[in-house]
Amino acid sequence: MARPRVLSGIQPTADSFHLGNYLGAVRQWVTMQETHDAFYCVVDLHAITVPTEPDALRRRSRVAAAQLFAAGLDPERSTVFVQSHVREHTELAWVLICLTGMGEAGRMTQFKDKSAKFGESAASVGLFTYPILQAADILLYQANLVPVGADQKQHLELTRDLGQRFNHRFGDTFTLPDPYILKEVEKITDLQDPTAKMSKSSSSPAGILDVLEQPGPLRKKVMRAVTDTGSEVLFDEAGKPGISNLLRIQSALTGTPIPELVARYEGQGYGTFKKDVAEAVEQTFAPIRERTEKLLADEKELDRMLAIGAERASAVAKETMAQVRDRVGFLPKL
Numbered sequence: 001m002a003r004p005r006v007l008s009g010i011q012p013t014a015d016s017f018h019l020g021n022y023l024g025a026v027r028q029w030v031t032m033q034e035t036h037d038a039f040y041c042v043v044d045l046h047a048i049t050v051p052t053e054p055d056a057l058r059r060r061s062r063v064a065a066a067q068l069f070a071a072g073l074d075p076e077r078s079t080v081f082v083q084s085h086v087r088e089h090t091e092l093a094w095v096l097i098c099l100t101g102m103g104e105a106g107r108m109t110q111f112k113d114k115s116a117k118f119g120e121s122a123a124s125v126g127l128f129t130y131p132i133l134q135a136a137d138i139l140l141y142q143a144n145l146v147p148v149g150a151d152q153k154q155h156l157e158l159t160r161d162l163g164q165r166f167n168h169r170f171g172d173t174f175t176l177p178d179p180y181i182l183k184e185v186e187k188i189t190d191l192q193d194p195t196a197k198m199s200k201s202s203s204s205p206a207g208i209l210d211v212l213e214q215p216g217p218l219r220k221k222v223m224r225a226v227t228d229t230g231s232e233v234l235f236d237e238a239g240k241p242g243i244s245n246l247l248r249i250q251s252a253l254t255g256t257p258i259p260e261l262v263a264r265y266e267g268q269g270y271g272t273f274k275k276d277v278a279e280a281v282e283q284t285f286a287p288i289r290e291r292t293e294k295l296l297a298d299e300k301e302l303d304r305m306l307a308i309g310a311e312r313a314s315a316v317a318k319e320t321m322a323q324v325r326d327r328v329g330f331l332p333k334l
């Protein structure tokens with residue numbers, strides 16, 4: 001039997017992925033390429049739903065792609081591509097937009113959160129239709145599984161609803177995907193505010209560990225991470241959110257279960273523990289940073305790798321879209 005297909009996407013909205021992106025998404029994508037027919041997409045069309053400077057978008061799209069390859073996505077096994085290279089995403093999105101109710105789209109909580117930042121009437125219509133474009137990304141490839149964080153559950157439900165609606169109205173066309181909610185290591189929190197998620201949009205620079213950051217600043221940030229009163233390294237989410245976050249990070253990076261770490265640092269205080277966390281972060285990020293720099297130094301080669309991905313993605317997208325056009329009733333173009 002063919003391998004189940006996965007599809008996921010990541011926005012090119014930063015100059016580096018951070019530890020939360022890496023543990024919560026990228027690292028698990030790399031694992032999934034072993035067992036799945038994997039499609040991973042740098043979603044630049046989604047990035048422009050909020051005001052974006054063209055040079056920054058170009059740079060960040062390449063940086064995102066380079067980091068995906070550097071983190072271990074193998075272009076032989078995974079189809080890594082840029083969303084805007086495959087025109088069918090926008091084409092299918094339009095068809096799905098026409099199947100979506102205003103009320104249905106208006107219930108999306110991520111839109112409500114994001115638009116609140118701009119003031120609801122200043123938010124773009126693109127931001128409003130963001131989840132429908134995401135549905136198109138997924139349905140276009142007939143994906144079985146979509147690895148995402150828990151915050152994307154609602155978008156996955158919309159995707160299934162729209163796929164089902166299309167199938168019902170126009171005949172069976174789309175595979176209905178299941179969400180694959182990524183493991184709770186995604187609960188990496190802000191180093192300076194350990195009760196809030198580590199997030200590009202809300203954390204201060206001192207609270208974020210960037211994959212492409214130099215070892216010096218990385219170490220400093222870990223050493224300066226907010227810790228809790230007391231001096232014992234214990235896992236206690238409510239009473240010691242800072243130390244608990246560092247324990248989660250250390251455990252995720254070294255594969256050592258948290259209880260084992262707690263036992264190891266008994267009687268040693270925070271300093272030794274933090275030094276080891278910093279070490280684990282550096283050791284994980286250094287090779288990724290070096291490979292990313294190498295890939296970015298040869299833009300032509302990177303663009304060529306992405307062209308190969310786009311070609312493979314296009315082959316699938318074209319096939320789905322041909323069916324969609326026919327079923328909707330668009331005339332064939334002779």
Ligand code: TRP
Nearest residue numbers: 007008009010043134137146148
């Ligand atoms: N909305 C997703 C996020 O913010 C990114 C995304 C866009 C995506 N298209 C997708 C994820 C398709 C999975 C599948 O994380």
